[in-house]
Amino acid sequence: MMLKEPFLDMLMVVCKKFIKILVVICLIFITxxxxxxxxxxxxxxxxxxxxxxxxxxxxSIIHISSIxxxxxxxxxxxxxxxxxxxxxxxxxIIKILKVKKGLCFDRSMLMxxxxxxxxxxxxxxxIYSNPKMSTTGILDLLSxxxxxxxxxxxxxxxxxxxxxxxxxxxxxxTLDKFLEKQDFFKNQVRYVRYLNNRHGRFxxxxxxxxxx
Numbered sequence: 001m002m003l004k005e006p007f008l009d010m011l012m013v014v015c016k017k018f019i020k021i022l023v024v025i026c027l028i029f030i031t032x033x034x035x036x037x038x039x040x041x042x043x044x045x046x047x048x049x050x051x052x053x054x055x056x057x058x059x060s061i062i063h064i065s066s067i068x069x070x071x072x073x074x075x076x077x078x079x080x081x082x083x084x085x086x087x088x089x090x091x092x093i094i095k096i097l098k099v100k101k102g103l104c105f106d107r108s109m110l111m112x113x114x115x116x117x118x119x120x121x122x123x124x125x126x127i128y129s130n131p132k133m134s135t136t137g138i139l140d141l142l143s144x145x146x147x148x149x150x151x152x153x154x155x156x157x158x159x160x161x162x163x164x165x166x167x168x169x170x171x172x173x174t175l176d177k178f179l180e181k182q183d184f185f186k187n188q189v190r191y192v193r194y195l196n197n198r199h200g201r202f203x204x205x206x207x208x209x210x211x212x
Contacts, residue, residue: 040212046113050093057097064118078168104165105150121155124196129185136188
């Protein structure tokens with residue numbers, strides 16, 4: 001009994017230290033995510049310079065008052081921004097509008113900024129699928145070799161709708177309905193809301209989780 005009590009006391013001390021360390025790590029992680037959220041919310045809000053360029057590019061289309069206006073915005077963006085990579089470093093709205101090129105995440109950011117300018121709530125959605133497996137795991141999210149797509153949802157007249165960023169749309173669907181009908185991915189699809197991921201990288205700098 002004399003041997004067991006010191007051992008139990010020591011075990012309790014070790015457990016308490018472990019719990020304290022775990023709590024500190026969790027607090028640091030939560031603080032980091034909160035910092036990322038605040039920073040990214042600030043970054044996606046269109047600057048005065050961006051608004052000037054967006055108005056030049058979209059003209060009257062930039063003013064949204066109906067769901068039809070948003071559909072016009074989506075079709076116009078797909079038509080005018082050629083699907084071609086201009087790099088995956090920091091997303092430069094001014095550059096995208098100048099060269100009229102970009103991938104799904106570039107188009108996505110353009111339209112997000114227009115909707116934010118109009119006071120419409122948005123939330124990014126990262127869709128991904130493992131092309132080499134019949135199922136897609138949560139940890140596949142961390143891989144840069146998976147198939148992925150950057151879209152977002154917007155809130156209009158009491159409902160969340162999904163915004164496609166590669167194909168022109170003739171009507172808006174909810175995210176679940178879109179995933180039922182999509183033919184982009186052949187294997188199981190997973191998605192993460194509030195994460196704006198660009199093929200395994202984030203907006204900039206790439207080590208900050210792009211959540212907002």
